Amino acid sequence: MGNFTFAFFEINPISERDGWRLCDFCCANENHLSRFFPSTLASNLNPTLSKLFVEKKVSEFIKNEEYLFTLKEPQNRNIIGLVYVKAIDLAKNEAELAYCIDYNQANKGYTTIAVETISKWTLQLPNIHTLRIIVYKTNIGSIRVAEKCGYLWKETLLKEHTPPNEDPLDMELYVLKNER
Template sequence: MNSFQLQNFEINPISERDGWRLCDFCCANENHLSRFFPSTLASNLNPTLSKLFVEKKVSEFIKHKEYLFTLKEPQNRKIIGLVYVKAIDLAKNEAELAYCIDYNQANKGYTTIAVETISKWALQLSNIYTLQILVHKTNIGSIRVAEKCGYLWKETLKKSFIPPNEEPLDMELYVLENER
């Protein structure tokens, strides 16, 4: 499995040792994650749930069904972010990229570096030619990350995401295609 050692953080495939760290990350960022990562948050509210979540994600990674990467501080191994390669559609040779960063680490460029790194990695897989990022128009930081990483706005997807206890939201679709 691929790991990426960068100057201020590292990117690693999810590991069975990540349960406690992931629980800590989700609990510390509950307000930050509750709207657009409700399933991840709900699956990591205590160490027992996190252990089950991590086991499932490790299995999905090995089976190439979904890839979850953690961003960690190298000195203390604390998780500071996540990048998913998910919704893999082999018939269309595409996947979705989703990402989040610890609120204390926002605006440091880590998310852009991680999205760029994992996008390049995913597009080297033999069965993925197109990556998509779905973002709400109010998430200016995420839009900037997508654009800095070469993703191009394609269209507005009407009522395509339903946050907890909210009406469906329109989401902006950004696409990155591999020239093969």
């Protein structure tokens, strides 16, 4: 369920074996993750925390509550990115996608491929018809990914996200609909 292989990376559902790799990814990308993925970062600052985080995310995946996918290099299995399908609202038939990539892997097109792949996978789920991506206006790379994957800007969400030790930020909402 949800394994995808490409030339330079693969996408897999989170696995119990990912604890150390996820800890390594988060620690190596601490500055990159701290503003928009503070909970993921805080939950993966050491191997013990990562093990607990991974167990929770595997359980959520199995229960269809939230889906976390890893992007891995095929040769050494290092995690180079994450794609979440979260905030699943079955009453509204929608979910949110959130994603991040290792700073060394940025601008290679991997994130676009991953978001496009997971968007298609998610929209095949029976109760999800709309996907949302919420991004900060200065994150041009993330906006470009959303647009390349067919997401359309819908509105500015006022004070939508509060990074650690910062005032609330207005965020941009991009939407992809699957009209069934």
